[in-house]
Amino acid sequence: MLADACDLLNPQGVHPSVDSIAKRCLDILGALVGLGITGAVLIPLVVAMQIDSPGPIFYSQVRCGLHGRPFRIWKFRSMVVGADRLKHLVNNEAKGNIFKNRNDPRVTRVGRFIRRTSLDEFPQFWNVLKGEMSLVGTRPPTVDEVMKYEPHHFQRLLVKPGITGEWQANGRSQVENFEEIVEMDIAYQQKWSFFYDVKLIFKTIQAVFKKEGAY
Template structure:
């Protein structure tokens, strides 16, 4: 069982805040995990190629604006990278964020009835189809099929030492949070607990188990928004 290493505080290279110099988790150097990521991402990109046109048309008909939503996230050891999702909100969603109450606790933002989410966007989120473009991030090694949810800049700037330990692994398309409550988990500290639980439990075949559970959760619409 993997034990979380001692970490030290260092000055961030990208901001005036302090973050942790994280010790890489054994999963990062696992050849099996990387092979699984490559195979899984190729399958996911094939699905993306098949569904791209109908999803793109549905997004355009439902709401004017771009097909993709692009955002900078933070991954392994706090390294920034860009993700793309199928757009599930109106184009000026960030400007309207202040009008939406946060129903979650801590460094996450959730609202079950967020008016910024479009009709097709609600369907894409509940089925996780909005995540399909991120298989590219998995293929190039920025993400993994299984890991932790990649945080945004406004989240990591408030991280404490415990929170930074989440980033000992690559961010994932799925993980403990997604199969243990999904959108029903609205406490950030509980999400951190689940992320650290993954690090302690991890062994190569454990990823396959979580992927199987993810399919069950998605098709069963368990914990969906």
């Protein structure tokens, strides 16, 4: 059903970024570098996580990718064990079909650090290497979020989901309105080029070093 809704919005075919060989080569190269860094930080990160909040190292969740197709995303766990079951107890400070809380009590001490530095996202380089994601694209929404989409929201699913994207590079956690995020995702599709992806990657790195990471 989700894929059909996306196809109706894009009768001319897939977005050119999906079939770009240059973009795929960039993804593979970036994924290999990212996985190398992930391996380098894995042991000290695991030790810190287990001291702070014993439990699984990784967190996985089914998300919606290109044309709404479901896939399993991977992250380093940044919340207490069983955090999904406690979500209803936390106030959503964002507007629309996203969930954000600046002082989410479910986030661990180490979790706040890896979110601020974006280290929690590094396992997603495996998703990129597999072709389920791209380095740059749209952040993959949850199935529950997509089930609440209005017709124009599905346009953001016409490109592969990315580790970073337009709103991460230009707003990070300061953007809390879903409609604004949708506008930025659609703008990315309109402005897309190989070199624009490279530009957004470098802008994201700058944002992380300026401590503009997620919360």
